[in-house]
Amino acid sequence: MEAQGEPVVVELKIPCKPEYVGVARLAILGVASRMRFSYDQVEDVRLAVGEACTTAVEWGAKNKRDNTDIVVRSSISNDKLMIDVIDGAGQRQETPAEQDSIEPESLGALLITLLVDEVTVTPLNGGTHVKMVKYAG
Amino acid sequence: MNFKIDTYSLDGGVPVIKLEGEVDVYTAPQLKQQMISMLEAGTRQMVIDLTNVEYFDSTALGVLIGGLKRIRERDGNLALICPSPRIRRVFEITGLDKIFDIYSSADEAKTGIEIIR
Numbered sequence: 553m554e555a556q557g558e559p560v561v562v563e564l565k566i567p568c569k570p571e572y573v574g575v576a577r578l579a580i581l582g583v584a585s586r587m588r589f590s591y592d593q594v595e596d597v598r599l600a601v602g603e604a605c606t607t608a609v610e611w612g613a614k615n616k617r618d619n620t621d622i623v624v625r626s627s628i629s630n631d632k633l634m635i636d637v638i639d640g641a642g643q644r645q646e647t648p649a650e651q652d653s654i655e656p657e658s659l660g661a662l663l664i665t666l667l668v669d670e671v672t673v674t675p676l677n678g679g680t681h682v683k684m685v686k687y688a689g
Numbered sequence: 690m691n692f693k694i695d696t697y698s699l700d701g702g703v704p705v706i707k708l709e710g711e712v713d714v715y716t717a718p719q720l721k722q723q724m725i726s727m728l729e730a731g732t733r734q735m736v737i738d739l740t741n742v743e744y745f746d747s748t749a750l751g752v753l754i755g756g757l758k759r760i761r762e763r764d765g766n767l768a769l770i771c772p773s774p775r776i777r778r779v780f781e782i783t784g785l786d787k788i789f790d791i792y793s794s795a796d797e798a799k800t801g802i803e804i805i806r
Contacts, residue, residue: 595778606748
């Protein structure tokens with residue numbers, strides 16, 4: 553997939569439920585495999601998107617808002633892949649006890665920061681927007 | 690769903706949970722349940738075989754961490770068989786390769802595990 557000028561966008565919407573996270577991973581694998589990423593980089597992207605979607609699913613369950621969707625939007629350029637994971641899973645408010653524990657969600661956040669080159673997390677009205685960038689080459 | 694869970698025993702009777710496919714937020718609870726069942730049945734030494742695992746995420750890591758904690762509370766131990774560099778990498782980038790005993794094969798696990806009698 554060679555993109556000149558404007559990025560090419562591939563977008564997927566999945567239910568915010570555990571059984572659909574694998575669908576998002578498969579889609580991003582398809583996108584990343586066609587770019588100039590190494591095998592390890594493709595795997596990094598797949599794992600990072602999996603983690604971002606999983607976090608949304610977990611918060612959706614916690615906030616009793618799992619009847620919502622997760623949008624995974626990939627913007628493909630020659631030199632980078634930008635992925636937006638946007639959910640309506642409610643607010644992410646940790647209790648002080650949760651902040652100190654080695655829970656899977658902290659591991660997930662740690663993994664994302666190690667797997668991609670840039671990540672920003674922005675609270676939305678009723679959800680969260682995670683933006684990740686992986687540079688190719 | 691691309692996931693299978695099975696059990697077998699190493700020589701000496703050490704129980705092994707064999708996983709296949711993708712271990713994630715949807716399938717990891719089955720691993721957790723299997724580990725809990727074995728602990729409640731008195732197992733103090735357990736091996737998790739990740740040979741045929743092709744995806745392993747933070748939810749799966751969390752289940753293993755929880756299992757390790759519970760089994761160590763019973764003076765037992767948990768080891769992993771993980772020949773795949775890609776899956777092993779998930780442990781390495783989180784630093785969890787220093788927490789778990791990770792073997793590259795069942796044979797290595799057999800010789801490496803201290804049998805608790």
